[in-house]
Amino acid sequence: MRQDDLDRMLSKEQQIIPSSGFVNSVMDSVRREAVTPAPIPFPWKRALPGLASVVLSLALLLIAGGALFTRGIAGQSQPLALPFAQDRILEAARSIRAGWIVLALLLSFASAKLSIRFTTLRD
Amino acid sequence: MSTDDQATVEKVLAGDASAFEDIVRRWQRPIVNLAYRFCRDRGRAEEMAQEAFLRAYRSLAQWRRKAAFSTWLFALATNLYCSELRRIPIRTVGLDEIVEPKDSRAIDGGLEEEDQDRVVRRAVFALPAKYREALILFYFHEMDIASTARSLALPEGTVKARLSRGRAILRGKLSKQLGQPLVRREA
Numbered sequence: 001m002r003q004d005d006l007d008r009m010l011s012k013e014q015q016i017i018p019s020s021g022f023v024n025s026v027m028d029s030v031r032r033e034a035v036t037p038a039p040i041p042f043p044w045k046r047a048l049p050g051l052a053s054v055v056l057s058l059a060l061l062l063i064a065g066g067a068l069f070t071r072g073i074a075g076q077s078q079p080l081a082l083p084f085a086q087d088r089i090l091e092a093a094r095s096i097r098a099g100w101i102v103l104a105l106l107l108s109f110a111s112a113k114l115s116i117r118f119t120t121l122r123d
Numbered sequence: 124m125s126t127d128d129q130a131t132v133e134k135v136l137a138g139d140a141s142a143f144e145d146i147v148r149r150w151q152r153p154i155v156n157l158a159y160r161f162c163r164d165r166g167r168a169e170e171m172a173q174e175a176f177l178r179a180y181r182s183l184a185q186w187r188r189k190a191a192f193s194t195w196l197f198a199l200a201t202n203l204y205c206s207e208l209r210r211i212p213i214r215t216v217g218l219d220e221i222v223e224p225k226d227s228r229a230i231d232g233g234l235e236e237e238d239q240d241r242v243v244r245r246a247v248f249a250l251p252a253k254y255r256e257a258l259i260l261f262y263f264h265e266m267d268i269a270s271t272a273r274s275l276a277l278p279e280g281t282v283k284a285r286l287s288r289g290r291a292i293l294r295g296k297l298s299k300q301l302g303q304p305l306v307r308r309e310a
Contacts, residue, residue, distance in 0.1 A: 022172075
């Protein structure tokens, strides 16, 4: 088959005429769109400090936990057994008051979730 | 045409939504026909074209005046049609599953022109999406590579490569289906 044959067959195309109601149907949706208020964007500027503090707290928690855990391993010559590791982790968590950090994280998460919910409800 | 489009767009952007009707009236035919080439279903073509106009209305402010309005509109419509058909594909058969029509009246063993067209269309729809899209747009734009590339938002070289590969696949498959040589029949 030659290129010309293919071009000829593919160029030959039946033209369709849009139905009589097409323009009206498009314009109905355009008018509906025009009267619908624009969606409220998520308030990133307001949420940013909260999100930044969440990330920072998480990073501090990880660093502090990691440091205490390493110190525990260094002071212990025998291999780390699982119950011992749990004790060390709990001790480290208590010493840095991890409960408060977790609570703060949960509150931040809940507040961000609520903000998102409120903005989507208003759309 | 482009100054008309620009004036209409300015009116719409100034808050006159009903001015958009001029754009719809001016471009409905090519936009619906482009959709039809992608899906071969009149009803679906109009639905997709309607969605394309609605998207154009929503993003009218993004039209850069450097490019013609039609270029921007075709690119937007093409993008929508391609993603729509990837989301809900049309029912196609594989290239190797295309059944040769029973009506082989031609003396040389080839097919009648109408049958040839049907076989060719099916073969185009059985192509992988990237080759199919390039071929559909290339013939829609009357074999203009630059317009095809703009509609697909691809470099011209990529479009040429896709067209060449798509044509090669088609030629290979269609030679078996249509028989050789392919003779043009006059009515």
